[in-house]
Amino acid sequence: MSNAHLxxxxxxxxxxxxxxxxxxxxxxxxLDLYENEIVGIIGPNGAGKSTLLKTLFGLLQIREGSIExxxxxxxxxxxxxxxxxxxxxxPQRDNVFRSLSIDENLEMGAYxxxxxxxxxxxxxVQLFPRLGERLKQQAGSLSGGERxxxxxxxxxxxxxxxxxxxxxxxxxxxxxxxxxxxRTMEINKTGxxxxxxxxxxxxxxxxxxxxxxxxxxxxxYTDTGSNLLKDPKVIELYLGTLSKDxx
Numbered sequence: 001m002s003n004a005h006l007x008x009x010x011x012x013x014x015x016x017x018x019x020x021x022x023x024x025x026x027x028x029x030x031l032d033l034y035e036n037e038i039v040g041i042i043g044p045n046g047a048g049k050s051t052l053l054k055t056l057f058g059l060l061q062i063r064e065g066s067i068e069x070x071x072x073x074x075x076x077x078x079x080x081x082x083x084x085x086x087x088x089x090x091p092q093r094d095n096v097f098r099s100l101s102i103d104e105n106l107e108m109g110a111y112x113x114x115x116x117x118x119x120x121x122x123x124x125v126q127l128f129p130r131l132g133e134r135l136k137q138q139a140g141s142l143s144g145g146e147r148x149x150x151x152x153x154x155x156x157x158x159x160x161x162x163x164x165x166x167x168x169x170x171x172x173x174x175x176x177x178x179x180x181x182x183r184t185m186e187i188n189k190t191g192x193x194x195x196x197x198x199x200x201x202x203x204x205x206x207x208x209x210x211x212x213x214x215x216x217x218x219x220x221y222t223d224t225g226s227n228l229l230k231d232p233k234v235i236e237l238y239l240g241t242l243s244k245d246x247x
Contacts, residue, residue: 026048
């Protein structure tokens, strides 16, 4: 996929951000996302991967740099303003309303556009048939894999242009992890661009169009997913240790 003549739909430049005053987790991080792409973000623990996603979604204020969506600055916008602009976010933890049913969770996802609820629910249920079979079931009683599907489904209720996924395969069995990656590709084929932070670096690079390797809050490498998978330095420095992290 060549992007030479295109403008990115999300562009972050030289981001500096952190949780504690005077201490940066991100030290000049940059990222581009183009229409219909899956971009993977991998790197060792503590590299700033999830911090970058939280910063893109306005949950953490940047100290330096810029973030644009469709060539407009989104710095300082709240999470619900970003949802309204077409950016969805699925956090790694606490990503469903456990006391609500699947149906009610999906309804919460469409709160800014209630008139689209039935149409979007039909789309989500087609993508995740398991959810459609159990709409009245309480989300707290779902398995980890089902909760992950519900969280992704709820984020899709607003028909986003961009979906941010924070370690969607974390804590899942290999079989369920594979389902998450397959579903991510299916979501992408419907026209949603995806930025995915993943510890399962190998599988992430297999499905993403381009990847970024972060280390100490900076871009260490960036290339197509297939090139990063074959890059001897990436294999030696990151893929080997990341594979061991998961075993």
